Amino acid sequence: MAIGVPQKNNTLLDSGVHLDYRDKAPEKEIFNGSIVPFDELHSNPSHKRLYFGDNLDVLRVLVTDPNICGKVTLIYIDPPFATQSQFVSRKQSLAYEDTLTGAPFVEFLRKRIVLLHKLLSNKGSIYLHLDEKMIFEMKIIMDEVFGPENYKNMIVRKKCNPKNYTRKTYGNIADFVLFYTKTDKYIWNKQTVPLSEERKKEYQYVEEGTGRKYMKVPVHAPGTRKGETGKPWRGKMPPPGKHWQYTPKKLDEMDARGEIFWSKNGNPRRKVYLDEHPGVSVQDIWLEFRDAHNQNIKITGYPTEKNPGLIRRIIAASSNPGDLVLDCFAGSGTTLAVADEMQRNWIGADNSIEAIKTILKRFDSGLQAMGDFVNKDAHRQDNYSQQTLFDSLGDATSRAHSTPKSQHKAIRDFSLFASNDSPSELYETVNTWFSHP
Ligand SMILES: C[S@@+](CC[C@H](N)C(=O)[O-])C[C@H]1O[C@@H](n2cnc3c(N)ncnc32)[C@H](O)[C@@H]1O
The missing domain is CATH 3.40.50.150 (Vaccinia Virus protein VP39)
Structure with a gap:
């Protein structure tokens, strides 16, 4: 889908397009009509x-x-x-x-x-x-x-x-x-x-203990960073060309709350819960x-x-x-x-x-x-x-x-x-x- 870039100062105060037809009353006349009690x-x-x-x-x-x-x-x-x-x-x-x-x-x-x-x-x-x-x-x-x-x-x-x-x-x-x-x-x-039934299917995992449905999303995003989010977390650097989406401190807090899923290979993924979805x-x-x-x-x-x-x-x-x-x-x-x-x-x-x-x-x-x-x-x-x-x-x-x-x-x-x-x-x-x- 192509999306155009809106131009600045493009205020359409008068588009110049008007509808002309017979017996179109001037606005003043509409206000000045007789008042029926x-x-x-x-x-x-x-x-x-x-x-x-x-x-x-x-x-x-x-x-x-x-x-x-x-x-x-x-x-x-x-x-x-x-x-x-x-x-x-x-x-x-x-x-x-x-x-x-x-x-x-x-x-x-x-x-x-x-x-x-x-x-x-x-x-x-x-x-x-x-x-x-x-x-x-x-x-x-x-x-x-x-x-x-x-x-x-x-x-x-x-x-x-x-x-x-x-x-x-x-x-x-x-x-x-x-x-x-x-x-x-x-x-x-x-x-x-609410999310459609089709979209709900994306939340295919069920959390042990709570029964909450979730999907897994990466904890990293494109682009490198020099600050905290570019540093190692739990001894791991973000993948090449990427940075952590959160600071290592925040990731620790999320992990402590059980919000991080660890794969068998030790790769972290964030759990996004269905019951926290704000709706579409x-x-x-x-x-x-x-x-x-x-x-x-x-x-x-x-x-x-x-x-x-x-x-x-x-x-x-x-x-x-x-x-x-x-x-x-x-x-x-x-x-x-x-x-x-x-x-x-x-x-x-x-x-x-x-x-x-x-x-x-x-x-x-x-x-x-x-x-x-x-x-x-x-x-x-x-x-x-x-x-x-x-x-x-x-x-x-x-x-x-x-x-x-x-x-x-x-x-x-x-x-x-x-x-x-x-x-x-x-x-x-x-x-x-x-x-x-
Ligand atoms: C499409 S119906 C509205 C239906 C309404 N939305 C509903 O959910 O029931 C249009 C209404 O406008 C009224 N109506 C048409 N000309 C009117 C006028 N000059 N002054 C007041 N009511 C007018 C009609 O009597 C009619 O009840």
């Missing part, structure tokens, strides 16, 4: 808020709020993908329409992204989830708004299992998450995953967070609901407990519920009644297994125990999805806002929800 239907002193309404109106309100503007640490958005489809819930009620395409789609999303940029704190990050339909146009827009120097990754996610396509193309199992930061001083908590850094291809792919995985049933494991990783990497997480295309509330579980504050918005109903139900009772063959009696037990094929195989996606019912903690400590032209169905739903304990 929101009523507080339920008030709570926590820093958690759910909005029902068009997110353009919500974001404009938030930009004027000094307690929020510039204080959002993490934004994850999963907007419509320009699929030209209607999405219905499992009960066949319309959840939302995804009809915009081309320039109108780009402008719809750009307006929100401009406001989101303003809301983000200087240590903040934004993750934009899309698929191949609009990702290239939106990458250019993200570069325009955030600056190409703040682009961090385009994460490729495996969204589903391979399908048997009849079309003459490769199967489509990927979607994408663009990761940008506001500045270079962003929160970053490195994420790791997460890369930009994520295979383990498919969306519900098996009837028994617990979900809300809202269309296009994302895998909570995906959001858990993003929140862990780019925020800390107490930080403010925002998702203005909240859908079933995956980001909000996971943020809450991870002790973050959150702001969510959606303009679909079906989404708000789903979020409230999820906050109350968590996720449910919705397969046709689900044993309804199992739901009555506090500790949901139905075995799935994937559970029994230790499938990571099933684990990422499922929170045993007994672990679900109801979320009730948030404020709820709605624009004052909201339908009466919303008020009825909200009143019923907050009136029962």
Whole structure:
């Protein structure tokens, strides 16, 4: 693999590449749009808020709020993908329409992204989830708004299992998450995953007495040294052209702790233990967070609901407990519920009644297994125990999805806002929800 050497002073403040299309509003105009008032239907002193309404109106309100503007640490958005489809819930009620395409789609999303940029704190990050339909146009827009120097990754996610396509193309199992930061001083908590079974096989030796697995590695490294590491240890010089990796004193200490393996010929090797491996850094291809792919995985049933494991990783990497997480295309509330579980504050918005109903139900009772063959009696037990094929195989996606019912903690400590032209169905739903304990 060839790796180029980055040139110094290569700061890309403006790449010179811009997306030009009809009716592209000047940024100033986006900020100057009229402010739609929101009523507080339920008030709570926590820093958690759910909005029902068009997110353009919500974001404009938030930009004027000094307690929020510039204080959002993490934004994850999963907007419509320009699929030209209607999405219905499992009960066949319309959840939302995804009809915009081309320039109108780009402008719809750009307006929100401009406001989101303003809301983000200087240590903040934004993750934009899309698929191949609009990702290239939106990458250019993200570069325009955030600056190409703040682009961090385009994460490729495996969204589903391979399908048997009849079309003459490769199967489509990927979607994408663009990761940008506001500045270079962003929160970053490195994420790791355990070693693969294949890599674990490299730890083929078992230590007598402790049973710990280890592999053997040399205690010398290339290059000669004049100092301590170039001197003999236990009467042995390092091999020609090499030096000891540690000083003779340190090697003595390691040997005293049993960390050196001596071959029959008296050659020392260092033991590297499997149980001390720090894990492998997460890369930009994520295979383990498919969306519900098996009837028994617990979900809300809202269309296009994302895998909570995906959001858990993003929140862990780019925020800390107490930080403010925002998702203005909240859908079933995956980001909000996971943020809450991870002790973050959150702001969510959606303009679909079906989404708000789903979020409230999820906050109350968590996720449910919705397969046709689900044993309804199992739901009555506090500790949901139905075995799935994937559970029994230790499938990571099933684990990422499922929170045993007994672990679900109801979320009730948030404020709820709605624009004052909201339908009466919303008020009825909200009143019923907050009136029962
Ligand atoms: C792809 S879904 C989000 C799914 C979500 N990530 C989840 O895990 O459930 C997109 C959501 O954006 C909402 N939406 C679309 N346009 C909106 C707008 N202008 N204002 C607020 N919400 C909007 C839709 O109602 C839909 O719930």
